[in-house]
Amino acid sequence: MTRSNFDAPDDDSIPIGRCVAGGFGPRRVCGGGRGRRGPRLLDPGMLRYLVLKHIAQQPRHGYDLIKLLQKQTGGLYTPSPGMIYPMLTLLEDLGHVTVEAEGNKKLYAITEQGRMFLQQNQALVAAIEAQIETRLDAATQHLRDRLMVLRDAVLDRVRAQTLTPEQIRQIETVLDRTIAEIQAL
Numbered sequence: 001m002t003r004s005n006f007d008a009p010d011d012d013s014i015p016i017g018r019c020v021a022g023g024f025g026p027r028r029v030c031g032g033g034r035g036r037r038g039p040r041l042l043d044p045g046m047l048r049y050l051v052l053k054h055i056a057q058q059p060r061h062g063y064d065l066i067k068l069l070q071k072q073t074g075g076l077y078t079p080s081p082g083m084i085y086p087m088l089t090l091l092e093d094l095g096h097v098t099v100e101a102e103g104n105k106k107l108y109a110i111t112e113q114g115r116m117f118l119q120q121n122q123a124l125v126a127a128i129e130a131q132i133e134t135r136l137d138a139a140t141q142h143l144r145d146r147l148m149v150l151r152d153a154v155l156d157r158v159r160a161q162t163l164t165p166e167q168i169r170q171i172e173t174v175l176d177r178t179i180a181e182i183q184a185l
Helices: 044-057 062-072 081-093 112-120 122-135 138-160 165-184
Strands: 097-102 105-110
Touching: 044 062, 044 081, 044 105, 044 112, 044 122, 062 081, 062 105, 081 097, 081 105, 105 112, 112 122, 138 165
Parallel strands: none
Antiparallel strands: 097 105
16 A cells, blocks of 8 residues: 555554654644644644645735634744745645745745645535634633733733843732633643
């Protein structure tokens, strides 16, 4: 049987925590699936399909994709630049997107080959989006919104000015107390 680099091996030859080369695809082939924060909302393979779908809708910059994916996941997942930009390079290498320089930014557009790939995998894309939707329960949307407000408040305070060591300790104390109270619920 021929196996592409998009498939995980059928045996247990890859220890937990090790990745299969070319670990992109619909099946999770890297790691044990759980970290400190719990199961990942999107693995790199899933992300690849969503990125390509968003580029198919209109040409996009990497930063725009990061913000769009953050919005699509209700703030539950924000891909890092270290995840997005290598993926965009991979999509370009595969012939699925083209890149055009716009000053110091790059604009990514889908190719005909990328459209065909997306069309061939539209059921998988729909399944990925359905998985995201199940995690975006309307009852918890208000909590996610409040979490984003808290995050922005902390970041705004840190960016506004140089904090004294006492101010940093005060912010840490408030955050630690909040975390403890939430975990105690």
